[in-house]
Amino acid sequence: MKRIAPTLCLTAMAFTLAACNLSQNYGQRPSVQNIPTGIDGQWVDKNGIVSSFRNGIFETRSSDTREKLSEGNYRFSNPQLVEIEMRSIVRGTVSRVNCAISNNSMQLLCTSSNGSQFSLSRKI
Template sequence: MKRLRAAAALALISVTLAACQSAGPIGNAPTVIGTGGIEGNWVDPNGITSSFNSGVFVTRTTDTNEKLAEGSYRYETPQLVSIDMRSLVRGTTSRVNCAVVSPSQLNCTSSAGSQFTLTRKAAG
């Protein structure tokens, strides 16, 4: 249980404290997200899975599938997604902004300024 709490806290911190990173030199940001947008499953460097489905955001542990956070998301622009989420572990709410760098990469940051990257999880 202690290991799960530590992993959940680390995952939550990486998600809630993340901020949008630059997509590279000006003009290199994608202009079209693609037909699927960000819908589907994404994974962070710690192996925590985040899903985006019809405006609903959920983060779960990989090993036990325990829900860590939930919320909603919306496109601010075709290249910027805003996530309003509630930590089920800490009982806090936060906003995270993610830049759509490519169809398989989101660079994210929270209002606190921490940054992380989500990578689209391969199907199967």
């Protein structure tokens, strides 16, 4: 009986350490602290067009040729809403787009000044 208690204690400790180690790597999902905030970085739409946001500068490029399609500026009207002024290089037009940042900061839900809606997903 005297040997059982230390053995059980060591076994319990080994299982506890193993469980802690497994929980750190389980699922390979980003932890809450690794989810980006704001919009700086690259985003992609359903057609593969890549939008880049950095320090108030906005641009879009085709995914295959990397040709610049539009450029412009963006600013936050509040912490969840971004206003983009975009100049289309292809069409030679200027338009405004309002985008709401999703709750998990992984998607932008956008509406252009002409009423069309689209979404952008964060490129990780």
